[in-house]
Amino acid sequence: MADELIPRPRSESELPSRKPASSPRLIYTPPIDIFDTDDGLVLHADLPGVSTDTLELQVQDNKLTLFGRVQSPAPPEARGVHREYEEGDYFRSFILSDDVDHERISARMSNGVLVVTLPRAARPAPRRIPIDSQ
Amino acid sequence: MPVFRWGNAWEAFRDLEREMDRLLRGVHASIPGLRFGRQYPPLNLYELEDEYLITAELPGTRPDEFELTIANGILTMKGTRRDPEGIPEDRFRRQERFRGEWQRSVSVPERVDEERLSAEFSNGVLAIHLPKAPGGQPRQIPVAEGGE
Numbered sequence: 529m530a531d532e533l534i535p536r537p538r539s540e541s542e543l544p545s546r547k548p549a550s551s552p553r554l555i556y557t558p559p560i561d562i563f564d565t566d567d568g569l570v571l572h573a574d575l576p577g578v579s580t581d582t583l584e585l586q587v588q589d590n591k592l593t594l595f596g597r598v599q600s601p602a603p604p605e606a607r608g609v610h611r612e613y614e615e616g617d618y619f620r621s622f623i624l625s626d627d628v629d630h631e632r633i634s635a636r637m638s639n640g641v642l643v644v645t646l647p648r649a650a651r652p653a654p655r656r657i658p659i660d661s662q
Numbered sequence: 663m664p665v666f667r668w669g670n671a672w673e674a675f676r677d678l679e680r681e682m683d684r685l686l687r688g689v690h691a692s693i694p695g696l697r698f699g700r701q702y703p704p705l706n707l708y709e710l711e712d713e714y715l716i717t718a719e720l721p722g723t724r725p726d727e728f729e730l731t732i733a734n735g736i737l738t739m740k741g742t743r744r745d746p747e748g749i750p751e752d753r754f755r756r757q758e759r760f761r762g763e764w765q766r767s768v769s770v771p772e773r774v775d776e777e778r779l780s781a782e783f784s785n786g787v788l789a790i791h792l793p794k795a796p797g798g799q800p801r802q803i804p805v806a807e808g809g810e
Contacts, residue, residue: 559758563749574759576719576786601717601782601789606708613704613719640721640786 554616558596568628568648575618576640577601583637585644587630593621594642627651702743702764703788714774714792718766721786722759730790732776737790740765 561572575583578596585594596618624630629649636643708715718739720728728741743761770776775795782789 559760560756561754561759562756563753564755565749565753569755572722572759574721574786576721579785599785601784601787602706602708602715603710606710606715608706609709609714610705610707612701612706637785638722639724639783640719 554614555619556616557620558594558618560620567645569646571622571642571644571646573618573620573642573644574640575637575642577615578618578637578640578642580637583642585635585642587624587633590624590626590630591621592624592633592644592646593619594644595619596642701766702760703739703766705766705768707768712794714771714794716768716790716792718788718790719786720783720788723783723786725783728788730781732770732779735770735772736767737770737779737792738765738767739788 558573558575560574563570573594575594575596575598577598577600579599582597582599583594584596585592587593598615598617600615624646627648628646632647634645703718703720706717708717716737720741723741723743728739730737730739732738740763742763743759745761770792773795774792778793780791782791
């Protein structure tokens with residue numbers, strides 16, 4: 529496949545093994561952007577309501593997983609009058625290609641957006657394969 | 663004059679929403695399978711003992727990048743969500759996040775004290791506090807004598 533660098537989203541069924549305790553919560557797939565830079569890839573994920581303290585981001589083998597817990601700004605006694613979104617947590621995981629230097633992955637949270645920088649690993653120069661004509 | 667009666671009052675909000683939908687048709691990118699297929703930003707309204715609370719999900723927006731105004735009983739929030747750091751289109755491998763101009767308007771209940779309205783913004787979630795005004799006193803409407 530041409531775009532091996534693209535982290536591919538995994539299926540919904542791969543929920544985190546350590547589930548949040550107590551009441552069942554909704555889990556959403558956050559929308560993301562991924563773009564190329566000269567140094568690698570940058571991923572942005574919308575995680576409104578998630579703070580640095582409530583985000584878990586991990587790389588295991590070649591899988592990058594994000595799990596964000598949402599803290600509601602509404603106190604528990606608040607009565608919902610109109611609802612356009614249900615509060616829930618965020619989960620999404622990606623397969624990283626070998627082109628990503630796992631050791632140098634870095635991330636930050638800014639106003640409810642997660643920014644993950646995925647630097648490209650140094651690779652040997654491509655080898656030209658001569659083609660013989662018959 | 664906006665009439666905002668509890669119970670069915672939110673119908674007014676929905677009408678306004680439909681109107682905004684009509685005006686902004688095509689502006690909102692809808693993403694199948696994701697939760698942002700609808701209006702941006704999605705809003706929730708809560709009632710507490712002494713206030714109403716509106717929450718809106720505005721991830722990636724800085725407090726200085728949107729406007730919150732109230733006039734004639736209509737609370738309006740608007741802003742623009744920009745591309746990350748001016749990256750050219752052809753560099754994107756995946757583009758699912760909403761971008762572009764957005765605006766939402768909400769009729770405010772008349773029993774709200776507009777002067778004491780306050781808002782805070784935290785982790786990409788806007789919370790607008792609308793303190794309830796003291797119980798409405800019936801107002802006497804003077805009836806003038808007709809000329810005849």
